[in-house]
Amino acid sequence: MLVAAIGSGLFGVSSFAFAQVNAATTVVPTGGNTNAYIAPNGVPVVNINTANAAGLSHNKYTRYDVESVGLVLNNGNTSEIARQSQLAGQVMANVNLAAEARVILNEVVSTRRSTLAGFTEVLGGKADVIVANPNGITCSGCGFINTDRATLTTGMPGFNADGSLSHFTVTRGDILINGAGLNASAQQTLDLVTRSIRIDSQINTAADGSIGVTTGTNKWSYASRSVTGTATGEGAAPEYAIDSSALGGMYAGRIRLIATEAGVGVRMLGEAAATVDDFTLTSAGKIEIQSTISAARDNSIASSAASGT
Numbered sequence: 001m002l003v004a005a006i007g008s009g010l011f012g013v014s015s016f017a018f019a020q021v022n023a024a025t026t027v028v029p030t031g032g033n034t035n036a037y038i039a040p041n042g043v044p045v046v047n048i049n050t051a052n053a054a055g056l057s058h059n060k061y062t063r064y065d066v067e068s069v070g071l072v073l074n075n076g077n078t079s080e081i082a083r084q085s086q087l088a089g090q091v092m093a094n095v096n097l098a099a100e101a102r103v104i105l106n107e108v109v110s111t112r113r114s115t116l117a118g119f120t121e122v123l124g125g126k127a128d129v130i131v132a133n134p135n136g137i138t139c140s141g142c143g144f145i146n147t148d149r150a151t152l153t154t155g156m157p158g159f160n161a162d163g164s165l166s167h168f169t170v171t172r173g174d175i176l177i178n179g180a181g182l183n184a185s186a187q188q189t190l191d192l193v194t195r196s197i198r199i200d201s202q203i204n205t206a207a208d209g210s211i212g213v214t215t216g217t218n219k220w221s222y223a224s225r226s227v228t229g230t231a232t233g234e235g236a237a238p239e240y241a242i243d244s245s246a247l248g249g250m251y252a253g254r255i256r257l258i259a260t261e262a263g264v265g266v267r268m269l270g271e272a273a274a275t276v277d278d279f280t281l282t283s284a285g286k287i288e289i290q291s292t293i294s295a296a297r298d299n300s301i302a303s304s305a306a307s308g309t
Contacts, residue, residue: 027071028063030109033096039088045072045123047094048104054164055102057127058157062110064131066142068118075100076124086145087121100125103165105157108133116142116152117179130165132157136173137194140201141180150184153193155220165222170195172234177201177248184209190252193220195261196238199248199270208253208276215241216260216284227260237264241285244270251275255295259283266303268293 027036032049039045044067048057057075070087077097085091104127108114113136120129120142128149131137137152144150154173160166175194181201184190190205191212205211212225219229241259244250248270254277259266265285272279272293279295281287287303 026063026065026067028061029059030062031060032058034059034061039072039085039091041069041089043069043072043085043088045074045085045088045091047074047096048101050096051099051101052163054160054162055099056105056159056163056165057097057101057103058105058107060107060109062108063112064106064108064114064133066116066118066120068141070118070121072121072123073104073106073127073129074123075104075127083123085121085123087119088123091123094124097124101127103128103130105130105132105165107157108135111135113138115140119143119145119183121145122147132168134171134173136175138176138178139182140176140178141183143183143185144187148187149189149191150187151191151193151222153191153220154195155193155218158219167222167228168193168220169231170216170218170220171231174198174238177203184211189225191225193218195233196241196264197243198240199242199244199250201247202249202251204250205252211250211252211255213242213250213255213257214260215258216264218260227258230260233261237261240265240267241283242266242268244268244272244291246270246291249273253277255279257281257283259285261285262304 034049051057072088074094076083078093114133115138130151155168155170158166175197178200182203184205188209217231217233218227241264246269250272255274266283268289274295278298280300283303
């Protein structure tokens with residue numbers, strides 16, 4: 001039986017060998033102890049890399065996609081033989097982990113774009129989830145389970161001396177939200193950090209959660225969720241830093257949009273509603289708004305060359 005074969009890895013038979021034979025074609029790890037397999041119900045499971053002393057599990061991939069069936073990031077250590085996943089059913093412990101990770105970084109190191117079309121579940125202890133792909137990320141029905149903080153970025157990660165995640169340096173890449181949108185309704189914090197973003201569908205967080213969209217060529221601090229420096233862009237500047245179509249929309253407790261690239265504008269044709277706190281938009285280019293922007297507290301919109309505000 002397949003489950004028994006996985007479980008035997010805990011008692012001497014290599015689960016890594018099993019994982020390689022049944023590797024998920026949508027998720028292809030490279031380097032470290034990260035490995036992937038297909039659960040009996042068809043859902044890919046990633047046994048994440050060993051977490052360092054700072055609680056960071058850094059996983060590298062040549063391909064990282066999530067299909068509509070979803071993906072499980074196995075953060076369950078060997079304190080339990082198996083755990084029940086919402087997406088994949090019974091999943092055996094991840095033998096890579098002595099301690100569960102607090103931050104799971106999924107970094108694409110090839111030239112392939114990521115498409116996220118289903119939910120990503122953290123199995124075991126809750127952990128922040130990050131997908132970092134400088135080639136770009138498309139979210140079309142993506143979402144998250146068992147994490148309070150999710151980040152999609154086209155930046156390259158940087159680290160502190162203790163091994164913790166310091167920042168992302170963004171020089172290129174885009175994020176596209178389309179199709180069934182981005183469902184972060186169970187998350188308190190959602191960050192989209194990229195050179196440019198197009199929003200053709202809805203984005204939402206928990207009712208009291210926070211959406212942060214940061215665009216431009218920047219150094220962005222993971223801890224403070226703020227721009228701490230500039231970076232040199234690769235290739236031509238995009239037409240819009242933030243482009244939200246009439247089909248797009250953002251709904252959260254608080255919303256903060258930042259576009260730092262000089263002369264690159266913001267176009268808001270989709271609604272935005274901050275239901276608990278402020279809506280903030282700052283841009284180094286022109287701003288065009290042809291939609292309803294609402295906030296429970298303050299609306300703050302500032303541009304170096306505003307138009308249509």
